[in-house]
Amino acid sequence: MSFVLDGVTVRHHAPLAQRPLALTEVSLNAAAGEQIALIGPSGAGKTTLLHTLACAMRPQAGELRLFDTQAWNLPEAQRHALRKRLFLAPQTPPLPPRQRVVTAVLAGLLPQWGMRQALASLLKPADPQCAYDALARFSLQDKLYARVDRLSGGERQRCSMARLIVSQAELLLVDEPLSALDPTLAMHTLTVLQQEAAARRATLVCSLHQIELARAHFPRIVGLRDGCVMFDAPRHQVSDDMIAALYKHATTPASASTPQDQEPKQILPLIRCF
């Protein structure tokens, strides 16, 4: 098993009085090499779920087993070693604007590098060919020595995917990798991601707003809403009705004004953790 979530409840780190529930009793598991699309309206908890899987957020209840070990029962150092085996790509590309693309991409290898190699690579990139090949898969190879702040939003997003390609992770957690891309590029980027995951037999969990792409390309689809798993099914079992129900009355603040909607109303604005 790549990961198992068992009845996981997550709250955000906010002052005690206003801690909203971000995930409620979520159970989900994936075998190694599975590819899962995570869909749901904005604020449903997709990012929180990915962060929870990446040990970047500790559940208040329930347990997370990553690579068959209970991540939060491990001592600090071992848990951090576990993080080397996964790659969490956040929604906004985490690339320092003043860094060169080659350095930003090779940063994907930092968990594997020793301190000496990491420092030396700041002076002279340790493996430019590796970064070049990764960028080439997103047709960005001519940006190898450009600075990140010279890239457009879409280029930055693909540059951060190139970092994922370079990393040697076995669990790829990707948060909306297509949000800044046009339809053609989105299609291409998704294909590269899926090919790479399949080639190295890595598990891929990808949150998406492009429902059509998710239904066309991912064998398994998980629908998330208000912090709960609404469905978890192979793609041929996901019907238009299920999608419609998932996004019904989706999270406009006006729709959450009746008293029984009080809880989600509190959650919605706070649930996004960038």
Next chain:
Amino acid sequence: MAASTIRTAPPDPAWRGRVTASVLTLVVLWPMLVWSEFKPWVLLDAQSLAATGRFLADFFPPAHSAEFLRLAAEATWQTVAMATAGMTLALLGAVPMTIIATERLSISRIGTGRIRILGRAVRLFVRWLLVGLRSVPELVWALLLVRIVGLGPTAGVLAIALTYCGMLGKVYAEILESADPHASDALLRNGASRLAALCYGTLPESASELVSYTIYRWECAIRGSVVMGFVGAGGLGQRMDESMKMLAGGEVATMLIIFVLLVACADSISKMLRRRLA
């Protein structure tokens, strides 16, 4: 209806508060001025004006004999060397302490938002160490060290190293913590080590600010080493002390010009480096 009958603007509701605050401030501050014997008019009395005039008249022309210039150059070199050596030693202490003290780089914080007890204790200890180092002014360190290592630049270098270590460590940590955490957080979450996350995530963003603060501190160290010269730590300060005691206005003027040039030089270096790193 009511609005249309009122022709004049209503009085400013903040006005009374402002007047009260100003009067209160004056009432509180005036006794302080009296107690501190602040009497600026002494500067303007005829005798003082005559003395100031004589001293300032001496300033022109600044001393420019070859022999004095050689002495001044030597003293300048000693001052710059003292400041630079002191800064280097300070950096050796400050950089590791910065890396320890920066909460951004905590690994136990990931996922829980809380740093474990040991981490917090170590950080607190380092912060107090930094407070201790910088709360003693460099002049006081110099006076203490002159007793231990004797007169000469060594005392000045060590004094600068100790105080500036405290200042640099504190401000570096704050610069790093005020940078955008997104890049370093992403690296830490993917299993990178603390130092790697610092070098690849935070430094590109904060480099120019760190450099500009370092150069500014170097400039301060030059000024500081001049002051320490007065207590016998050598360099321009000691020369200036001698010239002042001999009432040699021309020499003092030359040395003041050198200070201005040194500070201007530090400023242009900082500007150049910032432009390179921007």
